[in-house]
Amino acid sequence: MPSMDVVSELEMFEVNHAVANTVKEIATRFDFRGSKVEVELKEKDKLIKLVAESDFQIDQVRAMLENHFIKRKIDPQCLDVQKMEASGKETHQTIKLRDGLDSDTAKKIAKAIKESGLKAQASIQGDKVRVTDKKRDVLQEVMAMLREQKLGVPLQFNNFKD
Secondary structure, three states, X not given: OOEEEEEOOOOHHXXXXXXXXXXXXXXHOHHHOOOXXXXXXXXXXXXXXXXXXXXXXXXXHHHHHHHHHHHOOOOHHHEEEOOOEEEOXXXXXXXXXXXXXXXXXXHHHHHHHHHOOOOOEEEEEOOEEEEEOOOHHHHHHHHHHHHHXXXXXXXXXXXXXX
């Protein structure tokens, strides 16, 4: 019986490259010359810390970071942008990286599959959702339907078996 897994995985080496490219671009941009702008990736905590002199610069750096994520084929939906905090002359912003499916999102995926009218069966297995059906065409329809859903996390489909 054909099956596949619906997951939300983040490739940290690609994130690392995107952050490094953002830092390189900041060093070459004229509008950031002479100002303190930092981008720091904390891989263990899965977050990116932005530091700049103004909230406008933070917005510019975040836009550059999202652009580099797209260039590296990482979905920007994995960025959970937190509120800006001003302290003295600096403005800080933390961006959490979403990795894996939480239980609420997995339940939403299973519910969406059941409500779609497709006969595929969805079962939650930890941080992934296993989808099975008798026909692989139905699994491909499930993939298309889930891509159209706005779930707030990037989805990948792997472990496709016939």
